[in-house]
Structure formats: C-alpha cells, structure tokens
Amino acid sequence: MDDIYEVLERWGAWAAADSSGVDWQPIAAGFKGLLPYGKKTRFQCGDDEGIMIDGCMSRLKKIKPEEYELIVAHFIIGLSLRTIAKKQKLSEGTIRKNLQTALGFICGCLSMLDVN
Template sequence: MRDIKMVLVLWGGWAASDSSGVDYSSIAAGFKGLITETCKSRPSCSDNDALIIEGCLARLKKKKPYEYSLLVAHYLYGISKRKIAKARKKDEKLIRIEIQMAEGFIDGCLSMLDVKLEMEY
C-alpha cells in the first residue's frame, strides 16, 4: 500500500527545488503572507516520479481546482492545515477532510495508471 502523504511530501520537495523546471507561482492563490521561507534541503523524489505525480495533479486541477490548491499550499509551500483553515475561514476539520479527499484522488489516479514509483523500491 502506498503512503500518499509521503509521496506528496517528496513531490513538494521536488517542485520547490530550483532544478525542477516547473514554475509555480511564488504566492499560492489566497495564501499571501502565510508562506514562510522554505528550506533548501527538502527531501524530494526523482524527476520520473515527479512527472507522473504532476500528471495526476493536472487531472485534479482540471476536475477540482480548489482541492488542488489545498495540496499545493500544504505540500509545496508547507502551509499548515491550521493556517489554511484560518485563511479560508473554515473549520480545520473540514480542511483536513478536503485534503484527504484530494490525496485520495491522487492515490486513485496513481493506482489507475498502475505504475510503480521509483521511491517505492
């Protein structure tokens, strides 16, 4: 069974690195002022794994852009669920549920692709 949280943590490290080649806005939508300076030495996944995960994230963004923004805010920018809830003026429990649903989407997408990520070896 895949640990989707760890997969997304490693993807976030990859996407945050300068060498990823993927351009993410320096300010996540609706989270201005919450993003702190990120540490340069985050654990990350391989380029191959990251591109597979990026494909799943693109599908999520197309179907549910709000849930996509939650994953990007939490895993890429490292914003805590509590801060996200406060910024969105929602209950933290609801934000946790919405992030779990987005994680489930990514996990399901990876399962449907039937690929073994390099980080799983």
C-alpha cells in the same frame, strides 16, 4: 505503494526546488534567486515520479481546483492545515476532509497509471 502523504511530501520538495518547471513558485519582479524558496533539506522524489505526480495534479486542477490549491499550499509552500483553515475561514476539520479527498484522487490516478 508508499503512504501517499509521504509521496506528496517528497513531490512537494521536488516541485519547490524548481525541478518541475511548472508555475508553482510565485516570483516578485527582480527577486528571483535572492532567497531560497521552500525547504531545500527535504527529501525529494526523482524526476520520473515527480512528472507522473505533476500529471495527476493537472487532472486534479481540472476537476477540483480547491483541492488542487490545498495540496500546493500544504506540500509545496509548506503551510500548515491550521493556517490554511484560518485563511479560508473554514474549520480545520473541513480542510482535513478536503485534503483526504485530494489525496485519494492522486492515489487513484497513480493506481490507474500502475505506479508502485
């Protein structure tokens, strides 16, 4: 399997490009489509891979909602780990450990689905 960080970067670009149809994108009333959301120039995963990762993300949300929000903030919205740490008033090391836990969970889910 590819490096899980790279897989989630491609998935984040796919989800930010409004491919997933899930509630990733916050929209203010009357402003949909006015400004691009996320980085459109990032490499995206395919729909099949994106849907599988969405399923893993929904499992993560049920079990560990804090790690779920961390993945969404970092990979979809594009916030740096330092920015997330400042907003949550935690150390950057704690945020990195939480991200590693979340990445391990997603990797485990994909392994259980026998995804290469």
